[in-house]
Amino acid sequence: MTFWKRHEFFINGDWVDASDAKSMDVINPATEQPIGSIAMGDAKTIDAAVAAAKAAFPSFSRTTVAERKELLRSILSVYRQRRDEVAHAIQLELGAPRHLAYGAQTAVGEGHLDGFLQALGTFEFEETLLNGDLVIREPIGVCGLITPWNWPINQIALKVLPALAAGCTMVLKPSEFTPFNAMLYAEILAEAGVPKGVFNLVNGEGPEVGAALSRHPDVAMMSFTGSSRAGAAVSRDAAEGAKKVALELGGKSPNLVFADSDLSGAVKRGVRHMFNNTGQSCNAPSRMLVERSVYDEAKEIALKTAQQQQVGDPDEAGRHIGPLVNHIQFDRVQELIKAGMDEGATVLIGGLGKPDGMNEGYFVKPTIFVDVDNEMRVAREEIFGPVLCMIPFDEEDEAISIANDTEYGLAAYVQTEDQDRAMRVARQLRAGMVHINGSDIEYGTPFGGYKKSGVGREGGTFGLEEFLEVKAIARPKETA
Incomplete structure (x- = not known):
């Protein structure tokens, strides 16, 4: 040892x-x-x-x-x-x-x-x-x-x-x-x-x-x-x-998923990115904004993706996620999951407590909330755990408005096959970094954000x- x-x-x-x-x-x-x-x-x-x-x-x-x-x-x-x-x-x-x-x-x-x-x-x-x-x-x-x-x-x-x-x-x-x-x-x-x-x-x-x-x-x-x-x-x-x-x-980064995107790829990518590093990333796409016409389908894809997400021992091989860093972080994530439940968000998967069979370690259940209102604590506060909020929208302008309605402005994500829309939306998002269709910034590109x-x-x-x-x-x- x-x-x-x-x-x-x-x-x-x-x-x-x-x-x-x-x-x-x-x-x-x-x-x-x-x-x-x-x-x-x-x-x-x-x-x-x-x-x-x-x-x-x-x-x-x-x-x-x-x-x-x-x-x-x-x-x-x-x-x-x-x-x-x-x-x-x-x-x-x-x-x-x-x-x-x-x-x-x-x-x-x-x-x-x-x-x-x-x-x-x-x-x-x-x-x-x-x-x-x-x-x-x-x-x-x-x-x-x-x-x-x-x-x-x-x-x-x-x-x-x-x-x-x-x-x-x-x-x-x-x-x-x-x-x-x-x-x-x-x-x-x-x-x-x-x-x-x-x-x-x-x-x-x-x-x-x-x-x-x-x-x-x-x-x-x-x-x-x-x-x-x-x-x-x-x-x-x-x-x-x-x-x-x-x-x-910190960040509370929006991920705008339009109906004309590769929906399966976009939602899977968003869920996996949110859970990566056990959600402990400042630029994690923690708010998934989905066009209402494909919202139900997106929830199904998100659920299936989350069901495949394993939690396990860091020393073992595999693509699982590990624990949160300490008891302080564990308690905060639990508090905010409870707040989401109390405020009326629906738990699609996950929730309070540790995964089954894990009695030691600061492990948490990968959690997805659906039918979230952007005024809820889980949509406004940086949880810093594997907790995703899914929020429906009807029009492009509404999506931009919800995305920008946050005290943070670190990163944002846009999923659409319409390249004109992608650039139009990216230019209106109040964030220091915008990622289109799964792209990532390269080494040497400026990393940082707006507002808080x-x-x-x-x-x-x-x-x-x-x-x-x-x-x-x-x-x-x-x-x-």
Whole structure:
């Protein structure tokens, strides 16, 4: 049995003993048993990590683009060698099934590296405007990075890599629920040759360590991924220091299914996407809006698809889904399923409780609500579990109105064989990303959303720009 005891922080290129700090057990959500423990940092730990990053900034910020590209290539090489170690950690601490942990959950660590290498290859750090003034883009400084548990390496890569590419130094606070993959990533960075002090890692809780990082006077920028509530807290903590803040937050993404779509393919794809990662994805298509003329048929397809969805042990082979990450998430999903039932939505499949025969672990029943009103809690709140809401509509304008009637705006999905309609609808949806007929965005495409789904973008050139300041230099103009 794997058991990690990591009572240490990565500061200034070394693992610093933290055996005197308070500790926290890390739980395998499939068994509810500890798989290890970590030390929990505090404000003093953050002070030390920020001081290391501040000291490293002057030299690292002056590295050339070529040097930083070579560093990213080195990271890519080491990551490929150690990817299975990262996957093993994600499987245990997140409860991700093997096919997911060793597949998409860790493939993103390579994909985003490729995306940022391409961005660095074409990015213009200096340009002369038509008026003759010079504009240069410089690293912003010491960056505080706070990442979530649901796609841990994805979010670490989307923050650490552009910070390095820009020439910034940083302090990472990963989720305390999935810390071990982040600590492995710190080892990968050190092995790849990231200079001392450029990257630092401190584990801890958001209200203590995250807040100390957000408030620290020597931190120039905060990049946060997580809930909208926590993102607001980061913004408040950073406001006094007038820091730049980038936020990637929640979603309640609509999936518009028109009658002229490949209905079977569209509904199956939507249900499976919603259940993927046990519904713990910010861009999950959690509201399926279906044209009323095919609504009953869509419900039948959704039911058959959900009946085929298995829930199982993450260590077993297969395309099943695993547990939710912890008891907090389990309780929240149960609360919202009950709310949907109390508000009058019909449970097509699933419902309260654990799947039959699963008495341990934070497993839940894949659930579909039908005949949902968009004012119900299950249609408005981010559930972050395998819970799909199906809502009928009559006209295209009504579908767009329902889709946009949300405080979120991360992703949206459109299913139709009419390409003119697809583009017409996509342009009217208030979301940062629109996916047409099962398409997905590529590495390097901006990821982020409107409204309470966040501020700023991640990935490729757009993600790189988040870590840069813009300086204008006015030079004497030649006289005629």
